[in-house]
């Protein structure tokens with residue numbers, strides 16, 4: 001593939017065309033300091049697979065200037081008491097904010113985040129979710145995989161390029177720290193002069209999360225105890241950090257709940273009648289799959305995980321942890337009132353109340369209660385509409401990245417709940433993942449192969465004899481920290497195969513997230529995947545590319561990716577407790593092509609001897 005940057009030419013600021021026919025909000029600078037306005041094209045990473053000929057043509061036609069900037073952020077991460085749903089809880093903040101500040105950048109920019117760990121007694125690592133980290137695999141922020149944890153008092157500098165426009169996320173990737181609040185969004189805008197395949201007047205973003213009142217430690221201890229203590233359902237759903245717990249509910253400690261605390265005023269999105277809003281929605285729930293809707297308004301889905309979608313209209317959007325979407329919403333209803341924004345837990349029979357916010361038509365008062373009862377949302381136990389929405393997401397016709405038509409390797413991954421020495425675990429092909437002490441990236445680059453198990457995990461399960469519709473005959477699994485080593489530049493298919501849990505008649509939804517890549521979504525199916533029949537029905541024409549995908553109850557999901565990004569990459573269930581209990585794998589590809597590792601990622605396990613402070 002030819003490098004695209006040689007075709008680009010710079011145009012002076014004054015003659016540059018308006019960035020878009022619409023007027024997306026300008027980039028707020030906040031604490032971002034642009035330190036270098038000059039872009040060195042030589043440093044711009046090559047873009048394997050996902051930058052198509054079509055993209056080159058679009059770029060060339062527009063004679064776009066990719067005058068990338070360096071955006072410098074200084075973050076202090078600490079614990080603070082917060083009342084996001086009126087209930088007092090120690091929460092992790094970034095520069096005082098939970099969720100953290102939204103990173104706004106333009107395609108091609110270099111992001112530098114200087115993270116100071118002021119958590120006092122806790123390590124941290126921050127993952128940039130959806131950013132592929134091409135040529136910077138050490139900046140992926142996955143503790144135990146790409147780096148050692150950042151110890152209290154230390155400052156760690158993440159530096160990476162955002163090479164593609166779209167909506168992305170960031171969050172802690174250390175223990176179960178994410179759900180304590182260390183999370184936020186990344187918005188990458190198109191270069192000047194590029195017109196997106198849809199138009200809007202304003203660009204907004206919201207992060208959906210679920211919220212527990214118990215601490216992460218209490219939960220982690222329970223999950224790894226005998227007898228097992230489940231985390232249960234979350235107390236609240238938060239819309240961009242705002243929710244509302246019923247302080248007068250029985251057994252609520254009144255001294256910890258303050259219904260009039262200013263932090264738990266409802267989330268409000270103010271709109272001007274007649275205008276169209278691009279709403280970027282991300283989910284970083286710890287457990288919940290969600291449905292999101294704006295009462296009385298349709299939403300047109302236009303982006304998923306940084307890729308343009310062939311537009312389709314929904315009343316409610318199903319969104320799984322780790323996913324992002326952009327929807328267009330037109331403020332075209334009766335402007336004399338406000339409307340509900342509502343999020344509901346689906347896929348689990350949850351007692352968590354719907355998360356409510358206000359879709360406020362200017363000039364009505366932003367907190368004026370809508371005159372209607374909030375929408376009840378879809379049934380939690382109806383799988384078909386969720387599968388239908390997954391299937392509906394196809395690549396926009398002008399932005400198709402045609403997938404390789406064949407693959408070199410097929411890995412079928414049976415998702416099961418198991419026991420290991422009596423402890424509750426989740427497994428892939430009967431292997432439950434354990435994290436090593438020396439991060440794989442360092443271990444592989446420095447040939448410390450004795451630091452993790454070398455027998456690779458299996459590429460399949462006993463699909464002839466395993467009954468996915470019932471509790472397994474043998475519920476025991478093994479643990480391992482071994483990894484899948486992929487031949488560089490090969491095409492790999494992954495089939496996620498769901499099954500029954502340890503409870504009869506129960507199969508859960510698992511959102512799987514791949515680091516370092518986007519994958520093509522080839523198809524979904526019910527029941528057991530049939531390797532000789534089902535691949536014939538793969539969508540090899542216009543599949544969407546994503547980085548996070550659900551496997552639905554008792555179903556399978558097929559995806560394909562190119563192992564073309566040198567590094568070591570996690571692929572795991574994005575439910576915090578499931579990954580904690582072993583539901584993940586690790587891929588290595590092209591380790592010999594990885595550049596010299598920065599010593600800042602070292603200092604733990606056997607990498608102690610490489611660390612020079």
Ligand SMILES: [Cu+2]
Pocket residue numbers: 509510511573574575578579583
């Ligand atoms: Cu899961």
